[in-house]
Amino acid sequence: MTTLSHILQGNYDNARVEMKKTYEREKLIESFREQEYDKLREEAKTKNITADMKQLKDYPLAELDTPEVNGLKNGFQNAFAHYLAGYFFEVTGEPSLAEPGYRNALALAPNSRLVQTGLKEVGRRRPGPQECDVLFIIESGFAPSWKSVTVPVPVPRQKGVMVTPLSFPYIKAENKGFVPPTIGLAGKQYPVETLTNIDAMARRQLKDQMPGILLRTVVRAVLKSAVQDQAYKAGAVAGILTNVATVATEQADDRSWRTLPEKISVARAIVPRGKQTIEFKTESGVFRQEVEINHRFTIIPVRLSGGAVYVSQASTFGTGIAEQLPAMAEDTTPTTSKKPTKRATKKTS
Numbered sequence: 001m002t003t004l005s006h007i008l009q010g011n012y013d014n015a016r017v018e019m020k021k022t023y024e025r026e027k028l029i030e031s032f033r034e035q036e037y038d039k040l041r042e043e044a045k046t047k048n049i050t051a052d053m054k055q056l057k058d059y060p061l062a063e064l065d066t067p068e069v070n071g072l073k074n075g076f077q078n079a080f081a082h083y084l085a086g087y088f089f090e091v092t093g094e095p096s097l098a099e100p101g102y103r104n105a106l107a108l109a110p111n112s113r114l115v116q117t118g119l120k121e122v123g124r125r126r127p128g129p130q131e132c133d134v135l136f137i138i139e140s141g142f143a144p145s146w147k148s149v150t151v152p153v154p155v156p157r158q159k160g161v162m163v164t165p166l167s168f169p170y171i172k173a174e175n176k177g178f179v180p181p182t183i184g185l186a187g188k189q190y191p192v193e194t195l196t197n198i199d200a201m202a203r204r205q206l207k208d209q210m211p212g213i214l215l216r217t218v219v220r221a222v223l224k225s226a227v228q229d230q231a232y233k234a235g236a237v238a239g240i241l242t243n244v245a246t247v248a249t250e251q252a253d254d255r256s257w258r259t260l261p262e263k264i265s266v267a268r269a270i271v272p273r274g275k276q277t278i279e280f281k282t283e284s285g286v287f288r289q290e291v292e293i294n295h296r297f298t299i300i301p302v303r304l305s306g307g308a309v310y311v312s313q314a315s316t317f318g319t320g321i322a323e324q325l326p327a328m329a330e331d332t333t334p335t336t337s338k339k340p341t342k343r344a345t346k347k348t349s
Contacts, residue, residue: 141177
């Protein structure tokens with residue numbers, strides 16, 4: 001979302017930096033999580049502690065085992081971010097950089113016709129002199145809330161195994177984000193595709209992290225039980241107080257970004273420049289609004305929240321970009337300048 005914000009504000013250099021960071025973050029996250037889980041397993045091994053997901057008999061695992069969750073590669077990569085990178089580099093005249101973005105998006109959303117078309121037509125999709133390449137970004141609903149649920153788990157103690165109530169985070173799918181099937185513009189209907197389902201991503205993230213969360217929680221419970229045993233040896237009152245404090249502090253981490261949308265969908269169209277009326281269905285009826293399209297490319301953000309619709313359009317789209325990015329000239333005919341010609345040859349080869 002930071003990348004999109006930079007693009008909408010016309011900060012194209014910052015947008016490029018954020019796109020590169022996206023790839024780097026994904027690799028770092030994957031490596032960090034593997035190392036974190038390996039460290040947890042080593043810690044548990046030194047304490048002779050084992051934890052298995054089968055121990056969570058009363059945990060709502062069904063919410064984490066759905067087709068949309070299992071269909072995701074992981075819980076931190078999303079197709080929209082990579083598609084946006086592909087679109088940005090394509091419309092700014094750098095198809096060699098756009099192709100990796102589309103390919104990464106396709107790996108995460110293999111059934112998306114929009115992404116397939118973007119990859120197939122990269123470098124060949126060009127609006128005419130009086131046309132605009134429009135990308136609609138539709139955000140709907142809100143990210144799901146993380147809650148805490150307490151379930152009994154067998155925990156090893158000095159005098160054997162004791163079933164102890166432990167708290168774990170869980171997410172219940174809400175599916176309240178309405179996505180219009182098409183967007184009408186310039187007399188045509190353009191299909192809308194959901195590229196990122198943050199609800200499903202959150203549940204996939206939790207599913208991938210649950211083995212580590214379980215292990216960490218059991219290790220913590222074993223350490224707390226050792227403290228309780230020592231307290232009971234010091235006296236019954238001290239033991240009871242320690243036990244009460246332990247129960248009171250047993251709370252799962254349920255922090256989440258509730259302001260994020262539940263779903264991010266896109267639609268793309270090449271239309272004549274000028275005043276156009278967009279039209280699409282909402283939960284409360286058909287929405288219509290006139291927009292001004294006067295640049296070579298335009299991104300139109302749409303926010304759906306319940307029955308409310310918010311459409312914003314920055315007037316800076318396309319302005320000044322020719323100066324920042326030489327490949328984005330209004331005239332697509334080759335230039336006679338030697339240096340720009342060489343750069344253009346490299347980019348389009």
